Amino acid sequence: MSFGTISLNDGTTAPSPAFGTGTALKGRDAKEQVLQALQNGQRHLDCAQFYGNEGSVGEAIAASGLPRSSLYITTKYATGDISTSLRTSLQLLQVDYVDLYLLHSVKFAEVHGLSRSWEVMESLQRDGLTRSIGVSNYRVGDLEILGHTAHTMPAVNQVEFHPFVYNQAAKLQQYCHDHGIALASYAGLAPLTKTRHGDFDAVVKRLASKYAITEHAVLYNWLRKHGVFVVTTSSKKERLEEMHWLAREISHEDSAELDSVGSQYHHRYYMSFMDE
Ligand SMILES: NC(=O)c1ccc[n+]([C@@H]2O[C@H](COP(=O)([O-])OP(=O)(O)OC[C@H]3O[C@@H](n4cnc5c(N)ncnc54)[C@H](O)[C@@H]3O)[C@@H](O)[C@H]2O)c1
Ligand SMILES: OCCc1c[nH]c2ccccc12
Helix, strand or coil: CCCCEEECCCCCEEECCEEECCCCCCCCCCHHHHHHHHHCCCCEEECCHHHCCHHHHHHHHHHHCCCHHHCEEEEEECCCCHHHHHHHHHHHHCCCCEEEEEECCHHHHCCCCHHHHHHHHHHHHHCCCEEEEEEECCCHHHHHHHHHHCCCCCCEEEEECCHHHHHHHHHHHHHHHHCCCEEEEECCCHHHHCCCCHHHHHHHHHHHHHHCCCHHHHHHHHHHHCCCEEEECCCCHHHHHHCCCCCCCCCHHHHHHHHHHHCCCCCCCCCHHHHC
16 A cells, blocks of 8 residues: 555554545445445545444445455444444444554544543443554544543544645644654645645645655645644545555655745634534
């Protein structure tokens, strides 16, 4: 895989990029898109109870004929009893463990309370239903509360991360780094696929030409430069193929230029409470 692997604090490794199954409308059948991704070399699937389509992901996994051991499967808890939710996800995905189980959002987990939720996550890991445990959309304050009672800190925090939330994510990035929590990014392409700014576009264009990669690959490599593992997605075969060759080492100066031009702007597309 193009980006390689990320080492987690529990001694395991996760392949990056992960292939997202949630950008399609909630509940939309993901079978064809996931099967195409698997056939094009993607091995890490990023799933969620919230997406309402784990059954279709399970069908794609089964149809691929790939051995379970060659796959890395992440899914996320949204609602209901955590242990029951994971067991249901396993059934739908047609596997007997996942590699990484995440609490999808601190706002979703509030129903159990942070400490109690994390205790259950630790027990699911002990029972072998998931290899690694982590969180998504947790702020520094949430991680601090969790840390008071946790036996092990989350292996991963999956958050929105791109140049237009760079300033807002700085404290969280530092905290995760200091506590051995791997930061995973979603919506990393948003500066090209959602809101556009001419001066930022110009920098991306210049770097795409300098490094002989696409503009989207400039953002992937910016994420990589920041030590962040990538969750992305595409329904297009050519873009999946492109992910195999897009890794480039962009210079510190070029990355810093994206930081400074991008962080003049602030756009967050998911989970607005992350700015609180
Ligand atoms: N944990 C969370 O709360 C959370 C929130 C949002 C997304 N996610 C995960 O992250 C995944 C990706 O999210 P995203 O869609 O925001 O990520 P992204 O920013 O990587 O955007 C992906 C989209 O960009 C476009 N795209 C991809 N490659 C392209 C290319 N080469 N050229 C032009 N356009 C291209 C496609 O429309 C694709 O759907 C989701 O499927 C989901 O698994 C998680
Ligand atoms: O993991 C993605 C979660 C997600 C997709 N679309 C949304 C809209 C609102 C809140 C969360 C999401």
